[in-house]
Amino acid sequence: xxxxxxxxxxAAVLGAAPAxxxxxxxxxxxxxxxxxxxxxxxxxxxxxxxxxxxxVVQLAPDFAPVHVANVKALARGNYWxxxxxxxxxxxxxxxxxxxxxxxxxxxxVTVKPPAEYTRALKGLAIKPLGYPDAYSPGVGFWQxxxxxxxxMAGSANLTHCYGTVGVGRDxxxxxxxxxxxxxxIGQPPRALDRNIAVIGRVVEGIEKLSVLxxxxxxxxxxxxKTHYVPITRIRIASDIPAADRPTxxxxxxxxxxxxxxLQLKANRNDDFYRVPAGGVDICSxxxxxxxxxx
Amino acid sequence: xxxxxxxxxxAAVLGAAPAxxxxxxxxxxxxxxxxxxxxxxxxxxxxxxxxxxxxVVQLAPDFAPVHVANVKALARGNYWxxxxxxxxxxxxxxxxxxxxxxxxxxxxVTVKPPAEYTRALKGLAIKPLGYPDAYSPGVGFWQxxxxxxxxMAGSANLTHCYGTVGVGRDxxxxxxxxxxxxxxIGQPPRALDRNIAVIGRVVEGIEKLSVLxxxxxxxxxxxxKTHYVPITRIRIASDIPAADRPTxxxxxxxxxxxxxxLQLKANRNDDFYRVPAGGVDICSxxxxxxxxxx
Numbered sequence: 001x002x003x004x005x006x007x008x009x010x011a012a013v014l015g016a017a018p019a020x021x022x023x024x025x026x027x028x029x030x031x032x033x034x035x036x037x038x039x040x041x042x043x044x045x046x047x048x049x050x051x052x053x054x055x056v057v058q059l060a061p062d063f064a065p066v067h068v069a070n071v072k073a074l075a076r077g078n079y080w081x082x083x084x085x086x087x088x089x090x091x092x093x094x095x096x097x098x099x100x101x102x103x104x105x106x107x108x109v110t111v112k113p114p115a116e117y118t119r120a121l122k123g124l125a126i127k128p129l130g131y132p133d134a135y136s137p138g139v140g141f142w143q144x145x146x147x148x149x150x151x152m153a154g155s156a157n158l159t160h161c162y163g164t165v166g167v168g169r170d171x172x173x174x175x176x177x178x179x180x181x182x183x184x185i186g187q188p189p190r191a192l193d194r195n196i197a198v199i200g201r202v203v204e205g206i207e208k209l210s211v212l213x214x215x216x217x218x219x220x221x222x223x224x225k226t227h228y229v230p231i232t233r234i235r236i237a238s239d240i241p242a243a244d245r246p247t248x249x250x251x252x253x254x255x256x257x258x259x260x261x262l263q264l265k266a267n268r269n270d271d272f273y274r275v276p277a278g279g280v281d282i283c284s285x286x287x288x289x290x291x292x293x294x
Numbered sequence: 295x296x297x298x299x300x301x302x303x304x305a306a307v308l309g310a311a312p313a314x315x316x317x318x319x320x321x322x323x324x325x326x327x328x329x330x331x332x333x334x335x336x337x338x339x340x341x342x343x344x345x346x347x348x349x350v351v352q353l354a355p356d357f358a359p360v361h362v363a364n365v366k367a368l369a370r371g372n373y374w375x376x377x378x379x380x381x382x383x384x385x386x387x388x389x390x391x392x393x394x395x396x397x398x399x400x401x402x403v404t405v406k407p408p409a410e411y412t413r414a415l416k417g418l419a420i421k422p423l424g425y426p427d428a429y430s431p432g433v434g435f436w437q438x439x440x441x442x443x444x445x446m447a448g449s450a451n452l453t454h455c456y457g458t459v460g461v462g463r464d465x466x467x468x469x470x471x472x473x474x475x476x477x478x479i480g481q482p483p484r485a486l487d488r489n490i491a492v493i494g495r496v497v498e499g500i501e502k503l504s505v506l507x508x509x510x511x512x513x514x515x516x517x518x519k520t521h522y523v524p525i526t527r528i529r530i531a532s533d534i535p536a537a538d539r540p541t542x543x544x545x546x547x548x549x550x551x552x553x554x555x556l557q558l559k560a561n562r563n564d565d566f567y568r569v570p571a572g573g574v575d576i577c578s579x580x581x582x583x584x585x586x587x588x
Contacts, residue, residue: 091500091501134573134575187481189578191567210385212505217577276482277487279428280427280485281428281484
């Protein structure tokens with residue numbers, strides 16, 4: 001610390017501007033290439049809207065393997081031809097699919113998947129967040145995902161944050177197939193954790209969903225099909241020709257760059273922030289994910 | 295408990311449907327009139343958009359008295375004539391005002407207000423939430439408001455939740471006048487707590503803000519004034535003729551009904567929710583506020 005202080009004093013003596021305090025954004029832009037991990041093209045779902053927007057979802061096969069396999073089979077079986085966004089509830093969800101269709105399931109779809117609401121904690125080397133959580137005895141990160149866990153129960157689950165994508169279902173024991181999906185567009189509805197299958201998160205285009213008109217019927221449904229937002233197509237990125245395929249990468253949550261990013265997120269103290277919070281919640285960390293341009 | 299169990303057994307024996315488990319919504323609709331508190335018309339700011347929408351903000355004079363007095367003086371001095379929404383950043387804020395105008399301040403405006411980022415804890419009988427918070431040693435409710443507090447420091451502040459309204463400012467020590475306001479339209483940016491003056495919360499029409507197109511410039515600004523969303527007028531409800539004046543009430547956070555509501559929010563266990571969370575965060579409680587129809 002002393003040498004840093006001396007540098008500051010020297011700069012002050014010389015009249016130079018003091019070093020700007022780094023922001024979380026500075027850490028992202030300064031992170032070395034080695035701190036980024038490419039997302040497998042087989043784990044990206046690409047959804048195009050008739051209005052021109054594109055939404056890309058990173059799938060989480062390590063947390064809901066059967067539901068994620070279903071999503072891939074549904075995409076590859078063209079199940080979602082003619083699908084639409086048919087529900088948008090303010091501060092909650094945008095939901096899409098066929099909405100009570102009797103279209104046959106494509107090959108490879110498990111019609112009654114198990115309740116993949118949690119998975120075994122074993123096998124996940126979770127980096128703890130380090131701040132308390134109102135919903136779970138433990139929260140942290142694993143391979144870029146925000147995770148809640150319970151060491152006593154030996155279980156873990158993805159947390160419902162802004163942009164989280166899950167599987168619509170009726171009342172339990174139905175777990176949904178993956179044919180109807182929702183994305184969170186408001187405050188994290190963490191009470192859904194462990195009650196529904198989470199299959200991933202939006203890594204591009206969440207704002208194409210969050211701006212949609214809220215549905216006037218109960219729970220945000222569009223009562224009139226003319227208000228549906230048509231989906232042109234849903235594909236898995238690995239099925240798209242390489243030249244047109246979007247590629248994304250996330251900041252390795254085990255990297256020193258992420259540790260520094262997390263420390264700054266919990267202690268904003270720069271030109272604007274004068275009182276560091278001294279903590280951050282699991283959803284507000286927003287693990288950096290970006291489009292890979294090279 | 296035993297008598298309740300007997301009733302259930304009897305119902306089962308008789309073949310009647312078991313009693314439906316109550317939801318938080320059931321508690322709201324069943325709360326007695328005595329559990330509701332009317333919001334003073336002098337503490338409601340009514341904002342009309344040229345697009346037809348109306349936004350109503352409950353002001354919090356107990357937390358930022360000078361800034362709230364400014365907002366009332368600005369409204370009454372017609373300062374916001376020609377104002378607009380000029381910034382909408384996804385998962386963060388919608389912001390409105392005159393945006394770098396040199397219009398003179400109306401009478402009664404304190405041009406350099408004190409930093410009302412916190413207030414004394416003394417005088418607030420806070421009902422604790424009862425679950426941990428990542429940002430503050432204590433969180434709870436006072437007269438319907440979500441509050442963070444620090445007993446050691448003797449300070450308290452309103453928390454940044456979905457719908458919270460605060461005062462835009464430049465870098466400290468500037469605290470803003472109240473001429474530029476923002477509302478939260480995404481995950482609670484709790485790091486802003488204690489760094490900015492909070493003057494209230496949206497009690498009607500937040501979805502008129504959350505659906506607006508996100509600004510394409512950095513921080514969500516609309517670079518082109520033709521994209522601004524014009525504001526027709528901003529008034530304090532007590533200045534509106536009684537017949538046209540909207541009236542709102544909140545569920546008394548010291549009432550038994552609120553205690554039951556809170557308990558259910560933290561332990562959803564009904565036809566849809568099978569695994570109660572066992573906790574809830576301060577922002578997700580969403581203290582019930584409704585339009586008064588009588």
